[in-house]
Amino acid sequence: MKKVMLVFGTRPEAIKMCPLVNELKARTDEFETVVTVTGQHREMLDQVLRVFDVTPDHDLAIMKPGQTLFDVTCDVLLKLKAVLEDETPDVVLVHGDTTTSFAAALACFYLQIPVGHVEAGLRTHDIYSPWPEEFNRQAVDIVSEYYFAPTEASKQNLLGEGKLESGIWVTGNTGIDALRTTVREGYSHPELDWAEGSRLILITAHRRENLGEPMHRMFRAIRRVMEEHPDTKAIYPIHMNPLVRKAAHEELDGFDRLHIIDPLEVLDFHNFMAASHLILTDSGGIQEEAPSLGKPVLVMRDTTERPEGVAAGTLKLVGTEEDVIYREFSRLLSDQAEYEVMSHASNPYGDGHASERIADVIGGK
Structure with a gap:
């Protein structure tokens, strides 16, 4: 029997790792499954754990007010060492591109514990965009033994960097697995009741590289377009970052067809996506989830x-310039043919069975 440890610490990681946790735990004859969370996000992480009924075996509880990348990296590295030495797992699974994943992979490397990278091989090839995520995922792939690539393109990125094909498996994305659990018929919420009868625009914006003037430009563009389309309403579940909140309130307060609300639990957020007309985001995971629900996505980033x-x-990459976002957002609201093309495009990110494939690989099937 293999002992498999999964390490994650943020809401996006948890959404994509919890389906894998539950798949591994269901195979009690194959795996001893150990869950370690770092608490890089606290409230938002705990919400996801509740939805998927996952109870961590270890909680490093690193989050603190005003934490920096230095804090997260050092705290994960130092606190995880003792857990790894105590548990001695056969393999440690990390996800994606967070600082938790980078520091956990580094800790495993120092202790010579094999690493499996879920969502391996994503690249912009610019280590400052997104920052620090592009560096994190490249660094994790340097020390990994198992590469679980979500798509063929991700596999090709890894091969292009000299990774051995025998260690790469194209599995699909575990985020699509999560939607099978969370999107539900008959779901209701007071905010969706408020938006009923309007075209609902769902907004997320939080990335570090967009803080400051880029975020102000994004919000101004969104408000301009919505002022010209009275049949729209928007919901923005806002990130906990005080700099994000300050920019949003400065640009969006006083506009009664846009509701800024607290972060949604994952079950709620996925059902909000399902009820929306289109989505504007600078997030990563939403770019995978929304297409499987038939929702066009405008990505407010310069790279993806x-x-x-x-x-x-x-998806359409629209950057952070106000006029570009204004033009492309307006087009999707005014041009039905353009909207239909984006909403009916195929989803390249998987079929909802990625966790099963990953478990099969780890189990030697």
Whole structure:
């Protein structure tokens, strides 16, 4: 029997790792499954754990007010050492591109414990965009033994860097697995009741590289377009970062067809996506989830590590310039043919069975 430890610490990681946790735990004859959370996000992480009924075996509880990348990296590295030495797992699974994943992979490297990278091979090829995520995921792939690539394009990125094909498996994305659990018929919420009868715009914005003037430009563009389309309403579940909140309130307060609300639990957020007309985001995971729900996505970033969605027509990269966002957002609201093309494009990110494939690989099937 293999002892498998999963390490994660943020809400996006938890959404994508909890389906894998539950798949591994269901195979009690194959795996001893150990869950370690770092608490890089606290409240938002705990929400996801509740939805998927996952109870951590270890909680490093690193989050503190005003934490920096230095704090997160050092605290994960130092606190995880004792857990790894006590548990001695056969393999440690980390996800994606967070600082938790980078520091956990580094700790495993120092202790010579094999690492499996879930969502391996995503690249923008610019280590400052997104920052620090592009560096984190490249660094994790340097020390990994198992590469679970969500798409063929991700596999090709890894091969191009000299990774051995025998260690790469194209599994699909575990985020699509999560939607099978969370999106529900008959779901209701007071905010969706408020938006009923309007075209609902769902907004997320939080990335570090967009803080400051880029975020102000994004919000101004959104408000301009919505002022010209009275049949729209928007919901913005806002990030906990005080700099994000300050920019949002400065640009969006006083506009009664846009509700700024506290972060939603994952079950709620996925059902809000399902009820929306289109989505504006600078997030990563939403670029994968929304297409499987048939929702066009305007990505308010200058680069994306998910070019498959752009190629498939489900995503459009619009950057952070006000006039570009204004033009592309307006077009999707005014041009039904353009909207139909994006909403009916195929989803390149998987079929909802990625966790099963990953478990099969780890189990030697």
